[in-house]
Amino acid sequence: QKEVEQNSGPLSVPEGAIASLNCTYSDRGSQSFFWYRQYSGKSPELIMSIYSNGDKEDGRFTAQLNKASQYVSLLIRDSQPSDSATYLCAVNMRGYSTLTFGKGTMLLVSP
Amino acid sequence: DAGVIQSPRHEVTEMGQEVTLRCKLISGHNSLFWYRQTMMRGLELLIYFNNNVPIDDSGMPEDRFSAKMPNASFSTLKIQPSEPRDSAVYFCASSLILRVGTSGGPSTDTQYFGPGTRLTVL
Numbered sequence: 001q002k003e004v005e006q007n008s009g010p011l012s013v014p015e016g017a018i019a020s021l022n023c024t025y026s027d028r029g030s031q032s033f034f035w036y037r038q039y040s041g042k043s044p045e046l047i048m049s050i051y052s053n054g055d056k057e058d059g060r061f062t063a064q065l066n067k068a069s070q071y072v073s074l075l076i077r078d079s080q081p082s083d084s085a086t087y088l089c090a091v092n093m094r095g096y097s098t099l100t101f102g103k104g105t106m107l108l109v110s111p
Numbered sequence: 112d113a114g115v116i117q118s119p120r121h122e123v124t125e126m127g128q129e130v131t132l133r134c135k136l137i138s139g140h141n142s143l144f145w146y147r148q149t150m151m152r153g154l155e156l157l158i159y160f161n162n163n164v165p166i167d168d169s170g171m172p173e174d175r176f177s178a179k180m181p182n183a184s185f186s187t188l189k190i191q192p193s194e195p196r197d198s199a200v201y202f203c204a205s206s207l208i209l210r211v212g213t214s215g216g217p218s219t220d221t222q223y224f225g226p227g228t229r230l231t232v233l
Contacts, residue, residue: 043224043227045224046222088154097142097159097166097167097208098144098159098167099156099222101154103153103154104154
């Protein structure tokens, strides 16, 4: 059974704080990991991808991957109200060309 | 450069009617994914095409659903007959996959989503 688990939230943080979003996955052989952002009524858009253990930084976003713990996270520094959205974790599991998505975590950043 | 194009953006129909959703891939991409999104079940993959060939249709709910890719850039998803439980947002996503996944080895490239079709079946 392919599973990607996320806390549905909402995760509420004040403007300027660090938001930490977490995701676990079931297949130890998973190889590629993605974070998508989805605003209400819009389609998912890719914000980060990560393939190797460790951290990957892109502007205010940092993706962290720990394959031994089957855990991937997204940190958003200096959170802004415009970051308020649902964040979807997606995993490419071993042997598949498709992605398995978590149900997403809603993030609310208050001014 | 045009992204993924989906039509219609909104569809309201009555139970039992046929519904056809359309998707145009990003130029140069070779893979197309149809997803359905609901609050209860999240984003679910329905079917995946690579180079016009259906590779994985295990997510298609039942025989009422069918998908085709008559050429390299265009696909349709048809529901016949439609039921109220089919109400959802249907997304199509486009990607360039150089090697279809086999056991071992990364093969997935970024998926770019279209704007979606919001389907309501009364």
